[in-house]
Amino acid sequence: MTGDLLIRSVRPWPNSLDVPAVDVLCSGGKLAAFGTGLTAPPGVPEVDGGGGVLLPAFTDAHAHLDSTRLGLPFRPHSAGTGLAELIENDRRNWRTAERTVSERATHTLGRTIACGATIVRSHAQVDVDSGLEKLEGVLAAREAHAHRAHVEVVAFPQCGILREKGTAELLDAALRAGADLVGGLDPAGYDRDPVKHLDVVFALAEKHQRGVDVHLHDGGSLGAFQVELICERVAALDMRGKVTISHAFALSTVDAERRRELVDLMAEHDVAVTTVAPGVRDPLPLRQLRWSGVRVGLGQDGIRDYWSPYGNGDMLDRTWQLAYRNGFRPDALIEMCVDVATRGGASVVGRTLGLTEGAPADVVVVPGDTVTAAVMDRAPRTLVVHEGRVVAAGGELV
Amino acid sequence: MTGDLLIRSVRPWPNSLDVPAVDVLCSGGKLAAFGTGLTAPPGVPEVDGGGGVLLPAFTDAHAHLDSTRLGLPFRPHSAGTGLAELIENDRRNWRTAERTVSERATHTLGRTIACGATIVRSHAQVDVDSGLEKLEGVLAAREAHAHRAHVEVVAFPQCGILREKGTAELLDAALRAGADLVGGLDPAGYDRDPVKHLDVVFALAEKHQRGVDVHLHDGGSLGAFQVELICERVAALDMRGKVTISHAFALSTVDAERRRELVDLMAEHDVAVTTVAPGVRDPLPLRQLRWSGVRVGLGQDGIRDYWSPYGNGDMLDRTWQLAYRNGFRPDALIEMCVDVATRGGASVVGRTLGLTEGAPADVVVVPGDTVTAAVMDRAPRTLVVHEGRVVAAGGELV
Numbered sequence: 001m002t003g004d005l006l007i008r009s010v011r012p013w014p015n016s017l018d019v020p021a022v023d024v025l026c027s028g029g030k031l032a033a034f035g036t037g038l039t040a041p042p043g044v045p046e047v048d049g050g051g052g053v054l055l056p057a058f059t060d061a062h063a064h065l066d067s068t069r070l071g072l073p074f075r076p077h078s079a080g081t082g083l084a085e086l087i088e089n090d091r092r093n094w095r096t097a098e099r100t101v102s103e104r105a106t107h108t109l110g111r112t113i114a115c116g117a118t119i120v121r122s123h124a125q126v127d128v129d130s131g132l133e134k135l136e137g138v139l140a141a142r143e144a145h146a147h148r149a150h151v152e153v154v155a156f157p158q159c160g161i162l163r164e165k166g167t168a169e170l171l172d173a174a175l176r177a178g179a180d181l182v183g184g185l186d187p188a189g190y191d192r193d194p195v196k197h198l199d200v201v202f203a204l205a206e207k208h209q210r211g212v213d214v215h216l217h218d219g220g221s222l223g224a225f226q227v228e229l230i231c232e233r234v235a236a237l238d239m240r241g242k243v244t245i246s247h248a249f250a251l252s253t254v255d256a257e258r259r260r261e262l263v264d265l266m267a268e269h270d271v272a273v274t275t276v277a278p279g280v281r282d283p284l285p286l287r288q289l290r291w292s293g294v295r296v297g298l299g300q301d302g303i304r305d306y307w308s309p310y311g312n313g314d315m316l317d318r319t320w321q322l323a324y325r326n327g328f329r330p331d332a333l334i335e336m337c338v339d340v341a342t343r344g345g346a347s348v349v350g351r352t353l354g355l356t357e358g359a360p361a362d363v364v365v366v367p368g369d370t371v372t373a374a375v376m377d378r379a380p381r382t383l384v385v386h387e388g389r390v391v392a393a394g395g396e397l398v
Numbered sequence: 399m400t401g402d403l404l405i406r407s408v409r410p411w412p413n414s415l416d417v418p419a420v421d422v423l424c425s426g427g428k429l430a431a432f433g434t435g436l437t438a439p440p441g442v443p444e445v446d447g448g449g450g451v452l453l454p455a456f457t458d459a460h461a462h463l464d465s466t467r468l469g470l471p472f473r474p475h476s477a478g479t480g481l482a483e484l485i486e487n488d489r490r491n492w493r494t495a496e497r498t499v500s501e502r503a504t505h506t507l508g509r510t511i512a513c514g515a516t517i518v519r520s521h522a523q524v525d526v527d528s529g530l531e532k533l534e535g536v537l538a539a540r541e542a543h544a545h546r547a548h549v550e551v552v553a554f555p556q557c558g559i560l561r562e563k564g565t566a567e568l569l570d571a572a573l574r575a576g577a578d579l580v581g582g583l584d585p586a587g588y589d590r591d592p593v594k595h596l597d598v599v600f601a602l603a604e605k606h607q608r609g610v611d612v613h614l615h616d617g618g619s620l621g622a623f624q625v626e627l628i629c630e631r632v633a634a635l636d637m638r639g640k641v642t643i644s645h646a647f648a649l650s651t652v653d654a655e656r657r658r659e660l661v662d663l664m665a666e667h668d669v670a671v672t673t674v675a676p677g678v679r680d681p682l683p684l685r686q687l688r689w690s691g692v693r694v695g696l697g698q699d700g701i702r703d704y705w706s707p708y709g710n711g712d713m714l715d716r717t718w719q720l721a722y723r724n725g726f727r728p729d730a731l732i733e734m735c736v737d738v739a740t741r742g743g744a745s746v747v748g749r750t751l752g753l754t755e756g757a758p759a760d761v762v763v764v765p766g767d768t769v770t771a772a773v774m775d776r777a778p779r780t781l782v783v784h785e786g787r788v789v790a791a792g793g794e795l796v
Contacts, residue, residue, distance in 0.1 A: 074770065074771035074774075076728075076770070077770075279722040280724070280725035309727060309732070309774050310774065324719070327677050329706050329707060369472035372472065373472035373707075376472075376707050376708065
């Protein structure tokens with residue numbers, strides 16, 4: 001039966017060196033039983049976890065699958081500095097990539113799944129240059145991997161909404177064409193009119209009854225102001241639980257008192273946040289956010305594209321980055337990063353993951369003495385299971 | 399003949415996708431010729447570089463081989479916060495490790511070499527608890543890999559010099575026992591008397607005619623003051639070119655004008671600096687240091703030990719960290735990080751590496767379209783060559 005599987009010999013998180021391995025029975029796409037010496041019902045396939053660590057599957061809560069060049073010949077970085085130049089550089093180059101958006105997004109989504117993510121939220125750029133081409137490429141990648149992962153797509157106005165006429169209409173078309181959420185980008189700092197930008201975004205969300213995911217790089221008091229504007233709209237439109245702020249550098253660039261206000265405001269309006277564990281910008285206040293009840297997810301951002309050479313499809317690698325950038329050493333804190341990268345991201349997209357009976361059979365097996373050791377070693381994933389089906393093994397799709 | 403080797407099919411840095419592969423002839427431990435279709439003299443072994451990128455070998459300019467637990471069962475992090483507690487935690491645990499210091503250091507040095515470093519400067523803790531045991535362990539590891547890498551050992555007063563009676567005498571004994579340099583540790587912030595601490599360090603250096611490598615985590619004006627104290631002693635003892643400041647957080651925690659003064663002072667006294675690309679502390683001003691003529695090296699720091707779970711023996715991985723933490727995207731800047739991790743570190747220990755005829759045949763071959771792609775992919779090293787001999791292949795020692 002679909003979604004039935006017996007996974008032999010894994011050590012479910014929480015684990016330790018002296019916890020014996022168990023078997024896990026999946027039934028109808030759910031985790032059905034944990035125990036030693038379980039017997040597979042007739043016809044149910046068995047796979048060997050090799051005694052590895054069992055984790056919930058990863059969620060990439062913030063990817064840009066439309067721009068990726070992973071797997072193609074490496075191109076030297078050709079952009080100058082600053083967001084406007086990065087946008088222009090992408091425009092100069094994306095059409096002449098060796099493969100179509102669909103092919104590139106499909107490849108990188110496959111790598112992401114092979115590395116253990118079975119839930120992905122990808123932004124797809126919608127602008128007057130590319131129209132809906134990038135969105136259609138990401139939707140095609142989602143279709144190609146429909147049996148391997150749950151993918152959400154954000155209609156993302158990477159070039160602003162107000163700066164180029166026709167973008168709002170394209171976002172509207174994108175939502176009709178299959179985008180799950182409407183995005184936004186630095187309503188003040190880039191698009192120069194935070195109220196008008198957010199009004200367009202939230203009007204589209206209301207019209208199509210979709211969620212919102214706004215890129216907010218703006219920091220300091222300007223960024224904090226826009227967090228407030230977003231929360232005001234969440235309250236007005238009764239959109240608690242349906243809005244995400246991505247990056248949210250404001251949270252790490254205001255003083256402690258203001259940060260407390262913003263975190264409380266986000267918790268009150270159930271506005272989620274995603275981070276990509278950036279290398280230079282200060283980390284988000286992870287513990288404070290989680291203790292306050294804010295849903296926090298982790299994402300890859302761009303993956304070797306015209307914007308940046310970084311990124312490789314591996315959310316366990318990104319989890320390591322999150323721990324490293326926070327200077328976390330105790331196992332409990334490194335495991336918190338794993339939780340952000342798995343269950344946390346799932347909660348951002350409104351789904352539930354976990355290792356309890358009845359939870360979706362979306363799990364990863366990775367070699368390692370403990371969860372922390374697995375994060376440090378970042379070995380290829382032994383198994384990736386989506387809805388009780390093995391979708392990758394030994395680091396490759398099956 | 400020893401040190402003779404023909405390496406077939408590599409693309410020496412600088413390279414690009416359309417540069418054809420060449421062969422490299424090593425003779426007497428030196429790089430002797432680059433060209434296509436080279437013929438190996440009779441009896442000279444040939445190895446295949448598989449068209450990979452050829453780099454100078456890596457230099458780990460700042461390791462702590464004495465504390466490593468790499469390859470042993472993973473232990474949860476048991477230390478509280480703060481340097482004093484980290485020191486105490488190590489003291490509570492190191493004697494009960496499953497393997498001796500010598501065995502552990504030998505294993506991790508082997509991994510470091512297998513990942514491409516053929517020059518290593520390791521600190522070895524010298525204190526009243528461990529005496530010279532840790533130093534002897536690192537010296538034994540050096541001996542075990544003597545044909546694979548050049549290793550320098552620093553007699554490192556990890557617990558301060560003045561806080562525990564007898565440490566200065568142990569450092570003296572360590573230098574007699576084979577340590578190459580004398581170390582120091584936060585003369586003000588930890589040992590509480592910067593002048594007295596540095597006077598002990600430099601007196602030992604003068605007595606034994608050895609170099610100095612001081613850990614300086616102290617930041618801001620206190621750290622800057624100690625950079626000045628160090629430079630004053632370099633001038634007084636005519637030790638230009640023989641002194642290193644490790645970490646040097648002062649350089650990233652003072653204002654631009656003060657930083658300029660410190661960098662100029664270090665350049666004037668030819669005081670080198672090493673960084674470990676820390677995840678939380680701000681990066682050093684790499685470009686400013688290099689443009690000013692300061693020798694800069696990269697190191698691994700501790701490698702999965704009682705201090706921290708991070709570190710894996712891989713200097714290419716650490717190079718990626720250096721680039722990521724600086725937010726470098728242009729290939730030239732990422733290649734600068736490779737230069738820091740290879741030739742830069744070599745210069746810190748007073749050696750010369752490079753890819754020119756006559757340079758030591760200490761090279762690494764790594765798969766990748768370009769140098770930047772190799773940093774991003776961090777694939778296992780195809781070949782590691784030390785003095786014209788293959789010491790590792792396919793990521794494993796030979």
